[in-house]
Amino acid sequence: MGAAVVVSPRVTARADVLVPLGLEPTELLVDNKVIGTYIAADPTGATAVPGVWVAGNVTELWASVINAATAGLRAAGAINADLVAEDVRHAVALRRRSEPFSARSEREVCERVLGDRRHGLTTGHPASRSA
Numbered sequence: 001m002g003a004a005v006v007v008s009p010r011v012t013a014r015a016d017v018l019v020p021l022g023l024e025p026t027e028l029l030v031d032n033k034v035i036g037t038y039i040a041a042d043p044t045g046a047t048a049v050p051g052v053w054v055a056g057n058v059t060e061l062w063a064s065v066i067n068a069a070t071a072g073l074r075a076a077g078a079i080n081a082d083l084v085a086e087d088v089r090h091a092v093a094l095r096r097r098s099e100p101f102s103a104r105s106e107r108e109v110c111e112r113v114l115g116d117r118r119h120g121l122t123t124g125h126p127a128s129r130s131a
């Protein structure tokens with residue numbers, strides 16, 4: 001009669017590059033046994049360290065290629081949104097330092113930044129141009 005040995009693999013995220021940034025791998029437990037480690041992140045890939053996103057197997061051990069690619073795309077969108085929000089914060093802070101808000105300063109900034117695209121009345125698209 002034959003015998004069999006079953007060995008469970010342990011899946012360890014290669015996260016060495018993230019540790020100096022302050023990210024420690026989290027243990028993945030199944031039935032109270034550690035079966036792997038991963039970097040914890042929210043659904044957009046944002047980690048506990050501001051400005052650091054992850055995607056793919058480093059955070060989702062069971063991801064296949066298509067899941068990893070989708071997560072990469074999602075993280076890229078979140079990173080872009082974060083950069084836009086930071087630009088806006090800087091612009092608002094700069095504006096507040098230079099002159100307090102007023103109807104006149106608002107009009108000047110709109111005209112300088114947006115020109116005739118202001119309020120979307122004209123967008124440059126042929127359909128939006130008045131005769």
Ligand SMILES: Cc1cc2nc3c(=O)[nH]c(=O)nc-3n(C[C@H](O)[C@H](O)[C@H](O)COP(=O)(O)OP(=O)(O)OC[C@H]3O[C@@H](n4cnc5c(N)ncnc54)[C@H](O)[C@@H]3O)c2cc1C
Nearest residue numbers: 014015016017055056057058062063064065066067068069
């Ligand atoms: C045996 C096996 C078979 C599989 N078969 C399939 C399949 O048929 N279909 C499918 O969809 N999925 C399959 N998968 C899963 C698939 O491989 C993964 O889902 C996918 O590769 C995850 O992509 P990723 O970019 O997250 O990670 P990876 O493809 O692992 O890419 C991470 C890259 O980062 C590099 N790296 C890590 N640390 C550093 C560092 N410090 N500096 C520089 N580079 C670094 C690594 O060398 C690697 O190239 C299989 C996995 C395995 C192990």
